[in-house]
Amino acid sequence: MYKELVEKKAKLAVIGLGYVGLPVALAFAKKISVIGFDINEERLNLMRKGIDPSNELSSEDFENSDITFTSSIEDLTLADFYIVAVPTPVDEKNTPDLSLVIKASQMVGKVIKQGNYVVFESTVYPGCTEEECLPIIEKISGLKNKVDFKSGYSPERINPGDKIHTLSNITKIVSGCDDEALEEISKVYELVVQAGVYKASSIKVAEAAKIVENTQRDLNIAFMNELSIVFDKLNINTFEVLEAAGTKWNFLKFQPGLVGGHCTGVDPYYLAYKAGVRVIKLN
Template sequence: MAGQTPGEKIAVLGLGYVGLPLALGLARAGFDTLGFDTDAAHIAALLEGHDRAGEVSEQSLRTTAARFSDDPADLADRSTYILGIPTPITAAKAPDLGPLRAACGMIAPYLAPGDLVILESTVYPGVTEEVCGPLLADESGLRLFDDIRLGYSPERVNPGDAEHALESLIKVISAQDGATLDRVEAIYAPVIKAGVHRASSIKTAEAAKVIENTQRDINIALVNEFSLIFSRLGLDTLEVLEVAGTKWNFLPFRPGLVGGHCIGVDPYYLTYRAEQEGYHPEVILAGRRINDNMGRHVVQELVKRMLERKINPSMARVLVMGFTFKENCTDIRNTRVADILTELRDYSVTVDLHDPWADAEAIRQEYGFDMTATPETGTYDAIIVAVAHHQFVEMGAKEIRALGRPGAVLFDIKGIFDKTEADLRL
């Protein structure tokens, strides 16, 4: 393929849900690949064949030709740097480009003329060329767009979803010019079996990525608002959606908590950039407000039902099942289950948290909550099934109810049980 460099030496920075599968894929495609992460403990675990996120098998790690390192000096001989760096938001819900800037600052001293830097992080339009590019040039002393080449190829990783793996999803690629785009394609095409899509510009690709998750966020916000309305009307939202779903073009979105690193975060990148241009988004931010308040709604509905059953919340013990942001994965970033726990404590409820997928120490450090390894049978006044882990689905409503006292309230947030089996559903 035009532009392919057989001797391309690639560094993938950030070995999380995005970077680690990509590093392994590049190595399988024959590229000299270095996986880099600043977390020394994570690197040590990978070298022992363990991915703490549970996304990559031990066999894949032990047989890969990719190397792993936390030593910045190992970045010195690379010709392409792919950044899979988290792009979170601040407490004020503004983009936090600190981790991305730090990564750019780390690789800058090792850049040589002709080196290629590709971002995979979700950003607002303009970050690659107007934020990262100048930083790389300033820190390296090289000329941007001449000595340093820029590309952007947004990730489409779905944690816990083996069906939609890296190789099976079309990869959007973009670059500063046609020749660089050919080079970017030569890197990704051998890895992505589903093929690549060449965007006309980096900003177009950045914009496309940020609206992918924003669109989903708004659609979930709409059905969450349906749930807020129907709870007041005494209707079962999931049943209403099922009936409406008999229409051929009705979209199958369901109510729920919107957490994780993408859907609950990316819209703020787009709204931030829009406001820089003097436009104040209305629909996007309205959707964000609805989704961010669903944890409070869950607790309010639970407390009302408890009071109906003469259960005093301040004397009650509640079990929350699941803490990760979605089912069957270990990712606890921006999980909205934390909102439920915080709100329950505001009602002076005694809360037990149980999640077979989550790391207890990580939860304690990041959120300040303790985990219960084994819930006690016949103990709880209410049980909230917050995440649809397969373990909970396999338990079934009857076994889960056995964890509660007689008359305990079962709130099935994810709708994994029939409406006759749960007292409350979103």
């Protein structure tokens, strides 16, 4: 698949062009032929004019890109490598809302062909890709994962507003349904990720790594915020405390503040859901 993509005998499609999907699509479009799919035609019209609706990318990022922006499922039939980058929020009860990733899986099931690849980037709980998404694709397409098509998971690490830690210079975790898929998917992502890829041993490991990354950050910043409240009442400068504590080699240097991004405040609920922990929302 890698060879066909590089020689532009095959196309790559990115499903979901939000703050995650659009940078991925444009990065690949500098190297290979890309189909950018989104259901929001208003957003698509802006992208066709070189405007990022999320205000993360400049007009220059759209230049010299071999990409077609579309909301037509017919156009998706022209692709052979699918990347799913749709949102995965939680509902009012803090339960994972998989409706968009399920709809994307249904869509892939309608267009995927023998020998194609599908990679999920949407943040999910460990096991979701193989237990929820891939069975949908198999049922609709009539094709069998690992036999008729290949699959993988590569968690997004886009940090909104961060111009330093971007797609190209952050190590990309990749995983595949088997060794062949892992190698091909790795080579495809290496086209756009200069920092290189980390090959996870399984799809579940890659899913869990993403959850742990953001849950750790969420918990530690929340802890720093609580400490800041305590130290303020004690008339102690929190940042002086952290600077002093930071002289120890194994101190994790988190600071009080907002966690930032969409997933960081959401991912702990995905982990809690899979763990069977009941989460009560406090007002």
